[in-house]
Amino acid sequence: xxxxxxxxxxxxxxxxxxxxxxxxxxxxxxxxxxxxxxxxxxxxxxxxxxxxxxxxxxxxxxxxxxxxxxxxxxxxxxxxxxxxxxxxxxxxxxxxxxxxxxxxxxxxxxxxxxxxxxxxxxxxxxxxxxxxxxxxxxxxxxxxxxxxxxxxxxxxxxxxxxxxxxxxxxxxxxxxxxxxxxxxxxxxxxxxxxxxxxxxxxxxxxxxxxxxxxxxxxxxxxxxxxxxxxxxxxxxxxxxxxxxxxxxxxxxxxxxxxxxxxxxxxxxxxxxxxxxxxxxxxxxxxxxxxxxxxxxxxxxxxxxxxxxxxxxxxxxxxxxxxxxxxxxxxxxxxxxxxxxxxxxxxxxxxxxxxxxxxxxxxxxxxxxxxxxxxxxxxxxxxxxxxxxxxxxxxxxxxxxxxxxxxxxxxxxxxxxxxxxxxxxxxxxxxxxxxxxxxxxxxxxxxxxxxxxxxxxxxxxxxxxxxxxxxxxxxxxxxxxxxxxxxxxxxxxxxxxxxxxxxxxxxxxxxxxxxxxxxxxxxxxxxxxxxxxxxxxxxxxxxxxxxxxxxxxxxxxxxxxxxxxxxxxxxxxxxxxxxxxxxxxxxxxxxxxxxxxxxxxxxxxxxxxxxxxxxxxxxxxxxxxxxxxxxxxxxxxxxxxx
Amino acid sequence: xxxxxxxxxxxxxxxxxxxxxxxxxxxxxxxxxxxxxxxxxxxxxxxxxxxxxxxxxxxxxxxxxxxxxxxxxxxxxxxxxxxxxxxxxxxxxxxxxxxxxxxxxxxxxxxxxxxxxxxxxxxxxxxxxxxxxxxxxxxxxxxx
Numbered sequence: 056x057x058x059x060x061x062x063x064x065x066x067x068x069x070x071x072x073x074x075x076x077x078x079x080x081x082x083x084x085x086x087x088x089x090x091x092x093x094x095x096x097x098x099x100x101x102x103x104x105x106x107x108x109x110x111x112x113x114x115x116x117x118x119x120x121x122x123x124x125x126x127x128x129x130x131x132x133x134x135x136x137x138x139x140x141x142x143x144x145x146x147x148x149x150x151x152x153x154x155x156x157x158x159x160x161x162x163x164x165x166x167x168x169x170x171x172x173x174x175x176x177x178x179x180x181x182x183x184x185x186x187x188x189x190x191x192x193x194x195x196x197x198x199x200x201x202x203x204x205x206x207x208x209x210x211x212x213x214x215x216x217x218x219x220x221x222x223x224x225x226x227x228x229x230x231x232x233x234x235x236x237x238x239x240x241x242x243x244x245x246x247x248x249x250x251x252x253x254x255x256x257x258x259x260x261x262x263x264x265x266x267x268x269x270x271x272x273x274x275x276x277x278x279x280x281x282x283x284x285x286x287x288x289x290x291x292x293x294x295x296x297x298x299x300x301x302x303x304x305x306x307x308x309x310x311x312x313x314x315x316x317x318x319x320x321x322x323x324x325x326x327x328x329x330x331x332x333x334x335x336x337x338x339x340x341x342x343x344x345x346x347x348x349x350x351x352x353x354x355x356x357x358x359x360x361x362x363x364x365x366x367x368x369x370x371x372x373x374x375x376x377x378x379x380x381x382x383x384x385x386x387x388x389x390x391x392x393x394x395x396x397x398x399x400x401x402x403x404x405x406x407x408x409x410x411x412x413x414x415x416x417x418x419x420x421x422x423x424x425x426x427x428x429x430x431x432x433x434x435x436x437x438x439x440x441x442x443x444x445x446x447x448x449x450x451x452x453x454x455x456x457x458x459x460x461x462x463x464x465x466x467x468x469x470x471x472x473x474x475x476x477x478x479x480x481x482x483x484x485x486x487x488x489x490x491x492x493x494x495x496x497x498x499x500x501x502x503x504x505x506x507x508x509x510x511x512x513x514x515x516x517x518x519x520x521x522x523x524x525x526x527x528x529x530x531x532x533x534x535x536x537x538x539x540x541x542x543x544x545x546x547x548x549x550x551x552x553x554x555x556x557x558x559x560x561x562x563x564x565x566x567x568x569x570x571x572x573x574x575x576x577x578x579x580x581x582x583x584x585x586x587x588x589x590x591x592x593x594x595x596x597x598x599x600x601x602x603x604x605x606x607x608x609x610x611x612x613x614x615x616x617x618x619x620x621x622x623x624x625x626x627x628x629x630x631x632x633x634x635x636x637x638x639x640x641x642x643x644x645x646x647x648x649x650x651x652x653x654x655x656x657x658x659x660x661x662x663x664x665x666x667x668x669x670x671x672x673x674x675x676x677x678x679x680x681x682x683x684x685x686x687x688x689x690x691x692x693x694x695x696x
Numbered sequence: 697x698x699x700x701x702x703x704x705x706x707x708x709x710x711x712x713x714x715x716x717x718x719x720x721x722x723x724x725x726x727x728x729x730x731x732x733x734x735x736x737x738x739x740x741x742x743x744x745x746x747x748x749x750x751x752x753x754x755x756x757x758x759x760x761x762x763x764x765x766x767x768x769x770x771x772x773x774x775x776x777x778x779x780x781x782x783x784x785x786x787x788x789x790x791x792x793x794x795x796x797x798x799x800x801x802x803x804x805x806x807x808x809x810x811x812x813x814x815x816x817x818x819x820x821x822x823x824x825x826x827x828x829x830x831x832x833x834x835x836x837x838x839x840x
Contacts, residue, residue: 329703397702415710416716416717419717423718424721424724438729439729441801563787624791646762652767654787
């Protein structure tokens with residue numbers, strides 16, 4: 056019964072999306088009928104309430120393990136821990152698409168309830184665009200990916216959730232990432248709305264900024280968490296693989312980062328109007344490209360639940376329709392957008408333009424590298440693109456980007472003098488140059504990219520706190536703190552990446568129980584290997600004792616797990632976090648001679664990568680709170696930065 | 697600066713960035729794209745030396761040998777047309793076994809050996825690397 060109710064709610068929500076779109080259009084055509092446009096807000100809220108209720112129905116079905124529902128039978132199992140029963144609801148194609156539209160509808164409702172800053176007609180047009188977006192994805196769900204489909208005969212028990220996904224981090228990874236992905240739809244809808252009503256200006260940018268910032272924070276957290284998950288769960292010791300699925304989340308983040316900075320220019324200085332609108336469209340387009348890549352089955356990965364060509368074509372068609380529609384509207388209307396305020400070539404605006412250009416180049420490089428294998432496959436050519444392509448191409452531009460990041464906050468808006476800027480940047484630049492020389496002297500064998508990366512990280516660390524220099528810290532606005540912390544986070548993450556790439560130590564050995572080996576500053580002894588039993592798996596657990604020099608020994612317990620439903624083997628790495636890095640141990644196979652394979656890594660400062668990611672997100676959050684706070688105090692909005 | 701000029705300059709900059717990204721990507725792709733080979737392709741067209749490639753096929757029956765160091769293995773990948781000897785140092789995936797599909801990432805050596813730095817095995821019963829599925833259909837060694 057619950058499944059039928061859920062399906063019914065979903066159809067109703069889809070119906071309301073139609074109503075929302077039509078009311079919006081009618082309201083815009085007949086400005087003399089305020090009741091038409093006025094009805095759009097409550098409809099958007101109602102639509103969200105319905106689809107949230109439908110999503111709750113699905114979660115309920117998973118909790119009670121209703122095996123007569125096809126999705127539950129295919130992805131759940133009655134003796135799974137409760138957390139994974141709930142997260143199983145979105146750990147599959149249909150459920151995750153339902154989560155997608157749920158977040159989309161919630162974002163629409165959020166605009167409807169909270170947004171009071173933009174012109175009324177722009178708001179109506181924005182909600183109309185959001186309704187049209189939702190409609191396409193409702194159609195996708197209801198016509199090709201119905202999550203509530205029943206089975207004729209219920210099986211004894213379900214097939215279980217992919218063990219790789221049975222991880223507490225993964226329970227929260229999809230929702231976080233989706234809030235980021237789909238939250239970007241608000242920027243898209245605002246851009247469409249502002250184009251429709253010819254209202255591209257600072258007011259629209261100020262209204263859009265908190266949404267972009269919120270979605271960007273979620274994306275940052277999602278990417279950081281996803282990277283850490285891949286690091287400890289896959290047992291390969293790497294933190295970024297340039298896997299198409301990772302790129303699918305990185306591309307919207309790059310576009311959103313660019314948008315975040317250009318929207319600030321538009322809000323503060325009324326420049327970069329057309330560019331900001333374009334980026335809003337691009338950012339959500341990248342979210343859709345990501346969804347398409349991940350969900351259509353063109354990629355094979357733990358994320359590609361559905362290998363169904365019909366679904367792939369449906370998603371592709373939706374994506375082309377929305378992106379094409381928005382670009383067409385952009386082409387038609389951009390001529391009517393007036394030129395914004397001017398700025399000098401040496402100014403903060405110019406630095407932010409530079410930031411946007413570098414981000415665009417990285418985005419282009421990543422996009423081409425990600426799509427090329429798929430396109431080549433269409434022509435019968437099998438190609439894979441990996442780190443040898445991405446690292447130098449994207450990495451070198453990223454270093455330039457970080458240098459621009461240091462310069463930007465040290466420049467004045469509108470016009471600045473080259474000499475003054477150089478004087479303000481002198482200390483960080485000198486530090487960076489000293490680091491550049493010092494590192495090469497101390498570690499002559501270091502690779503080019505890690506070498507430059509570490510020097511730039513040191514330059515950026517000093518440069519990102521420079522805006523606080525000689526300032527009254529108590530009177531420094533919260534959003535400035537946010538910027539400083541986020542920029543410092545970039546430096547910290549970059550330092551982690553560079554130090555780990557340059558100085559990690561790896562050992563691959565076969566040892567008997569009792570044997571000692573060493574990796575980096577640690578000596579490691581395999582004490583024993585024991586069989587153990589978990590809730591829905593059995594495992595061989597290695598007991599590994601490690602000690603650093605003469606320090607106290609500590610125990611690591613890597614496992615080779617075997618899950619029963621579905622039958623899968625996974626390797627659980629054991630990671631010991633020290634102040635200056637992590638010791639990472641993977642238990643391999645037992646050879647015919649009885650020796651065990653052990654793979655050991657000493658990864659110095661690797662934790663800085665995710666610490667930096669968290670700092671970027673925290674900085675974003677401070678910035679968001681600071682902006683909203685200031686706007687509450689002065690209704691005209693914070694015009695200075 | 698005149699209004700018209702600034703807009704034009706910004707538009708040109710954006711265009712230059714996009715073209716720059718394209719050029720950077722194309723030059724990178726030329727050098728670094730790892731093409732997929734089956735043993736038959738190698739026998740036909742010669743060894744692709746000096747670049748990262750992927751080699752896919754079936755692990756030949758009774759071909760897996762272990763080195764005394766306990767971490768290096770040797771095996772033969774075949775596709776019904778030809779065979780390629782492969783060396784791999786590392787922890788082989790759990791589903792890596794004889795008479796089963798495998799994709800090896802690495803480089804060819806001039807003596808015809810493939811030195812793999814990563815192995816992708818058939819992941820579970822429902823999964824097969826798409827390149828492998830495609831090639832396998834062509835050579836008719838495996839049913840879908």
